[in-house]
Amino acid sequence: MTRLSAITPSGHAHLGNHLGAIRRWAREGSAGDLYFVSDLHAMTVSYNPSRLRSLSRELLAVLLAAGIKPDRVFVQSDLVRELGALSWVLECTCSFGEAARMTQFKQRADGQGMVRLGLLTYPVLMAADILLQGATEVPVGQDQTQHVELARSLARRFNSTFGEVFVVPRAVMAPTAARVMDLSDPTRKMSKSTQDNAGVVFLLDDPDLVRRKVMRAVTDNEKRLEYRPTTQPGLANLLEILAACVGRSPIEIADEYSSYGELKEAVAEAVVAELAPLRASTLELLDDPKELDEIRAAGAARAREWGRHVLESALRMAGL
Ligand code: ADP
Numbered sequence: 001m002t003r004l005s006a007i008t009p010s011g012h013a014h015l016g017n018h019l020g021a022i023r024r025w026a027r028e029g030s031a032g033d034l035y036f037v038s039d040l041h042a043m044t045v046s047y048n049p050s051r052l053r054s055l056s057r058e059l060l061a062v063l064l065a066a067g068i069k070p071d072r073v074f075v076q077s078d079l080v081r082e083l084g085a086l087s088w089v090l091e092c093t094c095s096f097g098e099a100a101r102m103t104q105f106k107q108r109a110d111g112q113g114m115v116r117l118g119l120l121t122y123p124v125l126m127a128a129d130i131l132l133q134g135a136t137e138v139p140v141g142q143d144q145t146q147h148v149e150l151a152r153s154l155a156r157r158f159n160s161t162f163g164e165v166f167v168v169p170r171a172v173m174a175p176t177a178a179r180v181m182d183l184s185d186p187t188r189k190m191s192k193s194t195q196d197n198a199g200v201v202f203l204l205d206d207p208d209l210v211r212r213k214v215m216r217a218v219t220d221n222e223k224r225l226e227y228r229p230t231t232q233p234g235l236a237n238l239l240e241i242l243a244a245c246v247g248r249s250p251i252e253i254a255d256e257y258s259s260y261g262e263l264k265e266a267v268a269e270a271v272v273a274e275l276a277p278l279r280a281s282t283l284e285l286l287d288d289p290k291e292l293d294e295i296r297a298a299g300a301a302r303a304r305e306w307g308r309h310v311l312e313s314a315l316r317m318a319g320l
């Protein structure tokens with residue numbers, strides 16, 4: 001079994017990525033799991049090239065620092081030639097209607113000055129990511145199941161038209177881990193791509209900045225310290241963050257505090273403590289570019305080698 005997960009370098013990694021995904025990947029991942037930094041996917045909207053390069057590097061360092069095994073991680077663009085070739089084959093297996101039907105395309109195209117063709121074909125590149133590595137399972141949130149369904153259809157169609165090459169993947173629901181909300185607007189998810197960063201705790205923020213962001217978190221005027229996600233979302237978010245950091249339940253924690261200030265201080269300290277080792281190891285890796293380059297090159301070589309056979313068979317069967 002190979003499970004494939006990715007993180008897009010569209011911004012700096014944050015507390016939500018850590019508590020909701022990265023920490024779980026490092027703790028619960030099994031030997032066959034694979035992780036990659038999806039920098040090619042970050043090019044589907046307007047972006048800055050040098051920022052993309054440094055964010056990809058940073059995310060790779062974060063994944064390694066979190067404890068994911070170096071031989072299970074790679075950067076997507078290190079396989080750009082293989083993925084480009086396979087994407088073309090798959091694009092010629094996919095109908096325009098299928099691509100145009102993707103609901104995420106419609107959402108993401110909305111509000112883009114220029115809608116890049118890559119935004120439309122991105123699910124096909126995602127299919128190439130999955131099929132090249134022969135992934136059997138792709139853990140996804142609700143918003144990505146349609147894309148994994150497309151990868152499934154394309155694999156099946158290719159196999160039945162040209163011959164059995166691809167493992168047919170299936171989407172698995174990512175376990176519902178902590179969902180961290182933005183500290184200055186608890187109605188929205190903490191996200192890399194939020195313009196206003198005041199409510200986003202980045203993994204590399206220094207401890208004082210983390211404390212300031214937590215202390216300024218939006219709560220409410222109810223002065224009732226209970227875990228009520230629908231009526232007191234800001235407070236519930238703080239309780240959930242603390243609960244995720246210390247491994248307890250938010251309801252239990254709510255019982256122990258009587259003032260918002262006292263709770264915020266506890267949250268700030270717990271987050272600082274949770275992030276300290278990750279931050280230190282990430283900075284250490286970023287400080288030694290040669291070492292990081294070597295790890296990266298080894299991961300890329302391994303992923304390329306795993307995919308080589310699939311790619312060669314697919315090209316040959318497609319008539320190339
Ligand atoms: P972002 O929305 O910050 O760009 P991604 O879409 O790249 O994050 O998600 C990478 C991983 O981090 C996914 O597994 C996603 O479920 C998880 N994740 C992202 N934001 C949060 C959040 N606020 N709370 C919990 N998990 C999150």
Ligand code: NA
Nearest residue numbers: 010191192193
């Ligand atoms: Na995002």
